[in-house]
Structures are given as structure tokens and as C-alpha cells.
Amino acid sequence: MKRLIDKGLMFGNLIRVESPALIERYNRALQKLTGKTTGLDAFHIDISGYSPEVGDELGNSRYLNPNGVNRQFILLSPEQKTAPLLEATFSTERAILREFIEANEAQLFSLTARDAVLGEVEDTVYSLETPAQLIGLRYFNVAADTTGNHVAEAEKLAGLITRFRTDPAGWYDDALIGEMITLADKTGDVTRHPVKFGKTQFDAPDFWTSHFGGVYLFRTPRHKAVIGMGELLQGLPHDMISGTDRNAIARFLDVNGLVEPIVKARGTDAGAILRQKMDFILVSAAAELGLPIGAGDRRALRGVAGQLGSVLPREFEALAALLRWVEAGGAWPEIDSNHPAYFYTLRARPGPLRDLVNRLLAELSPLDVRQLFICHKELFYRLYAGWPEVKKAWVAEFLETEYQIDKAGARKRLFGSEPGMEEATETAKAPVPVQAGPWGSPRKSPPPPLPSRDPIDLVGPWGAVLRGRT
Known part of the structure; x- marks a missing residue:
């Protein structure tokens, strides 16, 4: 560290x-x-x-x-x-x-x-x-x-x-x-x-807690839910979703209108974001296999992709297909919620739950180290401790040179501007539109609703000096 x-x-x-x-x-x-x-x-x-x-x-x-x-x-x-x-x-x-x-x-x-x-x-x-005591925290x-x-x-x-x-x-x-x-x-x-x-x-009705292996409690959306990333929780009045049930999580986020595809988000350079996510995935794959990444720039990483060949991660291949659709008019890729790349393609919609949803998405797409660092530092530090040394060095260098110099700008490019509270409330309550998946063939109607129940600058790396007053 x-x-x-x-x-x-x-x-x-x-x-x-x-x-x-x-x-x-x-x-x-x-x-x-x-x-x-x-x-x-x-x-x-x-x-x-x-x-x-x-x-x-x-x-x-x-x-x-x-x-x-x-x-x-x-x-x-x-x-x-x-x-x-x-x-x-x-x-x-x-x-x-x-x-x-x-x-x-x-x-x-x-x-x-x-x-x-x-x-x-x-x-x-x-x-x-x-776990039932979590409901008392509001x-x-x-x-x-x-x-x-x-x-x-x-x-x-x-x-x-x-x-x-x-x-x-x-x-x-x-x-x-x-x-x-x-x-x-x-x-x-x-x-x-x-x-x-x-x-x-x-x-504070909606929150994440590190207790019980990590829990996300959503009480303000129309369809309430508790998402447990660790142990299976019992005794809760809201729908319990396991962190391994990707379909249920995707449906919960979709029917509540909490996420949007990156490629369709307003004012977003989707191509640049997808390329960076692909770089993160390549670095992780190379580090796990002990492959050298050279200078670690995009040219060197393209060489890594060539070395990996048929063992390229599925996440990389799916995002590459999506990038072809964005920049070259390629075929629309079929990426459903069972696909490991699915949550890499989403970001939270503007609204009061934006930061909490982005934290959840970061946990579901941990190879995106930038989003993980921004949205879920607790998990970032825990995972960082177990990474190969080459990945640690590359990620630290990237975050220092590409994120630290313009934190606010990076957040805006990735997640959009912070809306006013009135706009945020309306966004959260807006009806869910009929849309395409968000990936794959268009649906004729929204998915069946989830059951709803009631109550369910700096000195070193540290910072500014605080001087005493007498």
C-alpha cells in the first residue's frame, strides 16, 4: 500500500x-x-x-x-x-x-x-x-x-x-x-x-454497508430490494437478491430505471470509455498470466491482446464488439445479463441513487479499476492487496496520471453531471421506457415487475495543514 x-x-x-x-x-x-x-x-x-x-x-x-x-x-x-x-x-x-x-x-x-x-x-x-436490524437504520x-x-x-x-x-x-x-x-x-x-x-x-433510507459481507439496501425505488454480496440474508421484509444472481440484479436496476447503457448516455464519449475499460481488462489478464506489458501504453497492450489470442477474456471481446458498433457501424452485440461484460456496459442514471448504484456496478465489474477506485474505495483497497505486482504498478501509475490531475472532469465524463434534487426526484420516479434489453433484440414490453411490499493543496500525499487557533 x-x-x-x-x-x-x-x-x-x-x-x-x-x-x-x-x-x-x-x-x-x-x-x-x-x-x-x-x-x-x-x-x-x-x-x-x-x-x-x-x-x-x-x-x-x-x-x-x-x-x-x-x-x-x-x-x-x-x-x-x-x-x-x-x-x-x-x-x-x-x-x-x-x-x-x-x-x-x-x-x-x-x-x-x-x-x-x-x-x-x-x-x-x-x-x-x-441482518433484520438493517431495516431499523434509516x-x-x-x-x-x-x-x-x-x-x-x-x-x-x-x-x-x-x-x-x-x-x-x-x-x-x-x-x-x-x-x-x-x-x-x-x-x-x-x-x-x-x-x-x-x-x-x-x-438515509438507501445505503451500502460492509456488514454481513456487503449489503445494498434500496428502499426509495418503486420496487424495493436488498442485495447481499456475501452471505444469504434472512428476516428482511424486502426482496432479497444474491450478489451472484446477475439476472435478478439486472432486472431490479432496469425496472426501476436506475441504469443506462454507456453508449446511449447523453454527452458521453462512449468510445473512449470502452477503450479504457478494455485496457484495464488486458492489464489484468496479462498480469494473471505473467505476460509482460512493456510500457503499458495502448500500443503495448494491443501486443498483449495478440499474445492472448483465443484466451482473450470474454469481457474484452464483448466490449470490442460494442466499440465496433459505436465507431464503425458493426453488428449490434448480444450482451445479456448473464454475460460477464454486461455490467461493464452500464452506468447509473442521474438521480439521488446515482452514487449508490455506481458503487454496486463497480462491485459487479471489478476489472474496471478506475470506477472501482472512484466508487468503491473499500473494495478497491482490499482487491489491490492481492493483485500481481505488475498490475499494482500499472494501476497506481494510471490513477496518478490520468485521474488525479482532473478528478471532477473524470467523474463528469464517466458518470455525467450532478442533477438538481428536483430533477433527480423526477428521474427516479419516471416510468420505465420500453427499450432494447439494454442489449440484444428490442422487447415488446417492459419485464414483469418485481413484487412490491410495504416497508420492505497537498502536503505529501496527505492533505492541507490544519493550523491551530489560540
């Missing part, structure tokens, strides 16, 4: 903490949450305040997320909102933390000027022991305060002030007045500068 770290492809864009004042605040919060402290004089943190160096020091990479649910966090500055989330167990965690920080940025800026803010992303489940509440309890004490002071103003005997209550003065010394003037968070509740 050192190669990825050196190139900024792992632990990238983290916030560096090196100020003694900030380290002292971090330790106060860490002590309160875990009972432990760090002796490091510099480290890096993600959006939640998790530090890989501190995790290594403590021998526990989950010191802020011990059960994989109810993630705890430490905020030293609102600047953390731009950092990634490491050791993610739910796809919604970073979005919730970022939205919380952005919605309460002014309050957090004021609070973190003198103390660390710590808290927890709470839900009704405290440990996941059975609404999340962010509970946060400083290590000195400024928010709680400010709320208490606000209540005392209300009592003082409304109780006729308040002017004569020396104990009440004394308590107000004591609290005001800690919180400041809460009447002019309220210390209270605004938005703290978040709805």
Missing part, C-alpha cells in the same frame, strides 16, 4: 494536525470518547477525526467506530468537511457528517476556536448482530458537544434565562441568578450568540 500512499491515492487529502494546542484538544476529546490519548506530535485526520497514525499507535483502526455503527467523531475545525472518510462501514456516513458541518459551520467555527467538538452519529441500533441524529460541554451548558443557560424572564419571582431568586452568572462565564452571551446546532437529523 506504500505505493498508493506515496502517490496520494490512499490517505489522500487528510488534514494534518501538528499544533500543540490542537493536539491537546484532540487528546481531551479522545480521552472522553475512548479513555485513551495519543503521544504523537503530528498526525492526520479524516472528516470524522479518525487518524490512521493514531489507529496504528493504539493498535485499533476502529477506535472511533468500535461496533461499525454509531460512528463517533472529533472535529478540530470545519475544514474537515473536505477530507475523506476512512474505515467507512456505511456509504451514508461521510455525507451525513459533511452535511452536519455545512449546516452548522458558523457554530462549529466558534466552538472549535477554543475547544474540540466531539459526538456521535446516532441511530436506534447499537450493534448489528442480525434516520440518523448527530449528537455533538465540546469537551467542556459548552452546547449543553448553553442550552441549560437558555432555559434558565427563559425561567428568569417569565417567573415573577425570578428577580428575587438569588440561587437562579448565581447559576446563570456561573454558566454565562463559560458559555458567553447566549442571547446574542446562541450556541445551538441547527440541523442534526438526517434521513
Whole structure:
């Protein structure tokens, strides 16, 4: 993994903490949450305040997320909102933390000027022991305060002030007045500068989790489903689809209008995308067979394709046929959902589920290493550890030179622009059109609906330096 770290492809864009004042605040919060402290004089943190160096020091990479649910966090500055989330167990965690920080940025800026803010992303489940408990994960509440309890004490002071103003005997209550003065010394003037968070509740009905071998829970589409990539899940009120049942997954995505063929997507250079996917497949095949890839450019990879000959991967041959259709008017290829290339030919439609669907497609087409890295980093890092060395080197070099230099542009070219929420909602609810497959002969009518049930810039590879405020 050192190669990825050196190139900024792992632990990238983290916030560096090196100020003694900030380290002292971090330790106060860490002590309160875990009972432990760090002796490091510099480290890096993600959006939640998790530090890989501190995790290594403590021998526990989950010191802020011990059960994989109810993630705890430490905020030293609102600047953390731009950092990634490491050791993610739910796809919604970073979005919730970022939205919380952005919605309460002014309050957090004021609070973190003198103390660390710590808290927890709470839900009704405290440990996941059975798959059925996943259904209880939908609404999340962010509970946060400083290590000195400024928010709680400010709320208490606000209540005392209300009592003082409304109780006729308040002017004569020396104990009440004394308590107000004591609290005001800690919180400041809460009447002019309220210390209270605004938005703290978040709805996350659709998500991926790493629990139970990897699960995708879709509750907002018309036809709900749970897709289990590992073990077979029991006790769920929605349709259970195994990650190995490609036909069922394809039908679920199709009837809900969640995907579109890359070659038919608006504003997409389908030929360039297909060629790049073919390169990824060739590199993987050559690495597995121990074949040299030379310089690793497209000319060298064409030579690899010639060496492979009759053992070219089926995915490569299918995408090559599709490329001929796109660029040379070749025959329309028959690529059904049983074909290993099927999910390589799709991308998510614009809408609120776009990122979750692209994560699922990345897991179903793991040879597309660029999409895997962008959409499902947890799986990318796990698979990377087992790749042949030649593939590791080629992929790291490609991502550094072809993706890192223009991340936003690459995402737009691959997945399209981010739609507005109103447009996204309409897209998600739009009726499913009669279409061709998306591959093969046109259908006369949409497939039969799935059964629907109710409730079912950078410092090294790390990032910007976070400087202390006194």
C-alpha cells in the first residue's frame, strides 16, 4: 500500500494536525470518547477525526467506530468537511457528517476556536448482530458537544434565562441568578450568540454497508430490494437478491430505471470509455498470466491482446464488439445479463441513487479499476492487496496520471453531471421506457415487475495543514 500512499491515492487529502494546542484538544476529546490519548506530535485526520497514525499507535483502526455503527467523531475545525472518510462501514456516513458541518459551520467555527467538538452519529441500533436490524437504520441524529460541554451548558443557560424572564419571582431568586452568572462565564452571551446546532437529523433510507459481507439496501425505488454480496440474508421484509444472481440484479436496476447503457448516455464519449475499460481488462489478464506489458501504453497492450489470442477474456471481446458498433457501424452485440461484460456496459442514471448504484456496478465489474477506485474505495483497497505486482504498478501509475490531475472532469465524463434534487426526484420516479434489453433484440414490453411490499493543496500525499487557533 506504500505505493498508493506515496502517490496520494490512499490517505489522500487528510488534514494534518501538528499544533500543540490542537493536539491537546484532540487528546481531551479522545480521552472522553475512548479513555485513551495519543503521544504523537503530528498526525492526520479524516472528516470524522479518525487518524490512521493514531489507529496504528493504539493498535485499533476502529477506535472511533468500535461496533461499525454509531460512528463517533472529533472535529478540530470545519475544514474537515473536505477530507475523506476512512474505515467507512456505511456509504451514508461521510455525507451525513459533511452535511452536519455545512449546516452548522458558523457554530462549529466558534466552538472549535477554543475547544474540540466531539459526538456521535446516532441511530436506534447499537450493534448489528442480525441482518433484520438493517431495516431499523434509516434516520440518523448527530449528537455533538465540546469537551467542556459548552452546547449543553448553553442550552441549560437558555432555559434558565427563559425561567428568569417569565417567573415573577425570578428577580428575587438569588440561587437562579448565581447559576446563570456561573454558566454565562463559560458559555458567553447566549442571547446574542446562541450556541445551538441547527440541523442534526438526517434521513438515509438507501445505503451500502460492509456488514454481513456487503449489503445494498434500496428502499426509495418503486420496487424495493436488498442485495447481499456475501452471505444469504434472512428476516428482511424486502426482496432479497444474491450478489451472484446477475439476472435478478439486472432486472431490479432496469425496472426501476436506475441504469443506462454507456453508449446511449447523453454527452458521453462512449468510445473512449470502452477503450479504457478494455485496457484495464488486458492489464489484468496479462498480469494473471505473467505476460509482460512493456510500457503499458495502448500500443503495448494491443501486443498483449495478440499474445492472448483465443484466451482473450470474454469481457474484452464483448466490449470490442460494442466499440465496433459505436465507431464503425458493426453488428449490434448480444450482451445479456448473464454475460460477464454486461455490467461493464452500464452506468447509473442521474438521480439521488446515482452514487449508490455506481458503487454496486463497480462491485459487479471489478476489472474496471478506475470506477472501482472512484466508487468503491473499500473494495478497491482490499482487491489491490492481492493483485500481481505488475498490475499494482500499472494501476497506481494510471490513477496518478490520468485521474488525479482532473478528478471532477473524470467523474463528469464517466458518470455525467450532478442533477438538481428536483430533477433527480423526477428521474427516479419516471416510468420505465420500453427499450432494447439494454442489449440484444428490442422487447415488446417492459419485464414483469418485481413484487412490491410495504416497508420492505497537498502536503505529501496527505492533505492541507490544519493550523491551530489560540
